[in-house]
Amino acid sequence: xxxxxxxxxxxxxxxxxxxxxxxxxxxxxxxxxxxxxxxxxxxxxxxxxxxxxxxxxxxxxxxxxxxxxxxxxxxxxxxxxxxxxxxxxxxxxxxxxxxxxxxxxxxxxxxxxxxxxxxxxxxxxxxxxxxxxxxxxxxxxxxxxxxxxxxxxxxxxxxxxxxxxxxxxxxxxxxxxxxxxxxxxxxxxxxxxxxxxxxxxxxxxxxxxxxxxxxxxxxxxxxxxxxxxxxxxxxxxxxxxxxxxxxxxxxxxxxxxxxxxxxxxxxxxxxxxxxxxxxxxxxxxxxxxxxxxxxxxxxxx
Amino acid sequence: xxxxxxxxxxxxxxxxxxxxxxxxxxxxxxxxxxxxxxxxxxxxxxxxxxxxxxxxxxxxxxxxxxxxxxxxxxxxxxxxxxxxxxxxxxxxxxxxxxxxxxxxxxxxxxxxxxxxxxxxxxxxxxxxxxxxxxxxxxxxxxxxxxxxxxxxxxxxxxxxxxxxxxxxxxxxxxxxxxxxxxxxxxxxxxxxxxxxxxxxxxxxxxxxxxxxxxxxxxxxxxxxxxxxxxxxxxxxxxxx
Numbered sequence: 001x002x003x004x005x006x007x008x009x010x011x012x013x014x015x016x017x018x019x020x021x022x023x024x025x026x027x028x029x030x031x032x033x034x035x036x037x038x039x040x041x042x043x044x045x046x047x048x049x050x051x052x053x054x055x056x057x058x059x060x061x062x063x064x065x066x067x068x069x070x071x072x073x074x075x076x077x078x079x080x081x082x083x084x085x086x087x088x089x090x091x092x093x094x095x096x097x098x099x100x101x102x103x104x105x106x107x108x109x110x111x112x113x114x115x116x117x118x119x120x121x122x123x124x125x126x127x128x129x130x131x132x133x134x135x136x137x138x139x140x141x142x143x144x145x146x147x148x149x150x151x152x153x154x155x156x157x158x159x160x161x162x163x164x165x166x167x168x169x170x171x172x173x174x175x176x177x178x179x180x181x182x183x184x185x186x187x188x189x190x191x192x193x194x195x196x197x198x199x200x201x202x203x204x205x206x207x208x209x210x211x212x213x214x215x216x217x218x219x220x221x222x223x224x225x226x227x228x229x230x231x232x233x234x235x236x237x238x239x240x241x242x243x244x245x246x247x248x249x250x251x252x253x254x255x256x257x258x259x260x261x262x263x264x265x266x267x268x269x270x271x272x273x274x275x276x277x278x279x280x281x282x283x284x285x286x287x288x289x290x291x292x293x294x295x296x297x298x299x300x301x
Numbered sequence: 302x303x304x305x306x307x308x309x310x311x312x313x314x315x316x317x318x319x320x321x322x323x324x325x326x327x328x329x330x331x332x333x334x335x336x337x338x339x340x341x342x343x344x345x346x347x348x349x350x351x352x353x354x355x356x357x358x359x360x361x362x363x364x365x366x367x368x369x370x371x372x373x374x375x376x377x378x379x380x381x382x383x384x385x386x387x388x389x390x391x392x393x394x395x396x397x398x399x400x401x402x403x404x405x406x407x408x409x410x411x412x413x414x415x416x417x418x419x420x421x422x423x424x425x426x427x428x429x430x431x432x433x434x435x436x437x438x439x440x441x442x443x444x445x446x447x448x449x450x451x452x453x454x455x456x457x458x459x460x461x462x463x464x465x466x467x468x469x470x471x472x473x474x475x476x477x478x479x480x481x482x483x484x485x486x487x488x489x490x491x492x493x494x495x496x497x498x499x500x501x502x503x504x505x506x507x508x509x510x511x512x513x514x515x516x517x518x519x520x521x522x523x524x525x526x527x528x529x530x531x532x533x534x535x536x537x538x539x540x541x
Binding site for chain 1: 355357376377378381382386387389393394395396397398402405406407409410454458
């Protein structure tokens, strides 16, 4: 029972990070019907932005007011990734708005390689240690170990997901985003600045991935320029699991995938964690291609 | 300087899709307070003309002036904020948004919040069928209700010039009559209309001026009343 609860907790923690990244995949897909395969790299860059900010302030060990510092680091990385997302959209995707989907896909893979190599050149190819900002200790006396970091990861992710729901359903910007997703031509006819809405969507999705990157770094304590690939693919799996294009689906998919992975790691073996994750992807594609909460997939005419 | 007598003045407008020239230099004028009908067969280029005026498809040549100002190179959202709104063919509502949200999207570029609220109430009074459905998803409305919503959404932009593309297409005869009486009502509010229709009979009834578009060129134009009597128009578009 303890193992179960412990893995449940671990799974929800990493699942929250997957969910943050999955949101970016699903937002961009919803609005452009494209899979932004560079998104995992934006997440990875976010982790490195976080590392750089931590080092710049000399935060080498748990410090007093660690949570406040962490929030500051998160904000900085989110801002940096938002800018990066804007840049990628402007330079790599916007010129291809009318190009065949395959060209866009290949471009996305190109951007992904570019970012990996840029990070390798700037920060080095070896694993980088990310200092712990919060004390590593068990909270409470229970049988299950909850660390302060897990609490922060969960709280930050939850707040951001609620915030995103509010933006999408409660603001004019969100209304514009949904309009562009449902009918881009009609959106233009109504005077919605479609290019700007798309750019903002990239910025928001990238910022969330950046937050995910920082949380990932401080949780696992080491980061590598390769990290975006695997984690990005898993977050994509989460988005597909929940139903690509559907925001609550991405959140649910992320949490579920984290859970399944952690349970697989706990009950089978840690080496099987990735097998579980990608078996989920294959099963979803076979059994329910539109995902748990997705609408029926139909190519738009 | 006196206000330009023509609200919209299109001159020698060319539009091409790839190597195909869809509009081969059309000219038309819409005077303030008028209803102008643009009729013609399927594929003549009517919708393309509206899309060029709305800034969705680029003009390869020619000029589009609105209130005396050249707008050919303006992006679509700026044309909307100048007062040109289109109610597109097939209605193009946002199906997974509520009726109310669709209406608010019509007012996207307006900043006068309290006025928007007032207009919302006004539009719902004008279209009572929408009032009781205001929290329903647009995709669940019937065809007739969807057309009403499309018109209402267009009005929420407070247009000076409303471009209507096939507002009666696919509607039952009874509803067609209703749509055209709404068009008259909108006209009485002081809104100028450019109406594209395959239903030439109704269009020539409601319009003051009409243009006949044939394979990308204006074949004929003049007062709607005269075109109604024109033998070639009768033969080609009025069924006898």
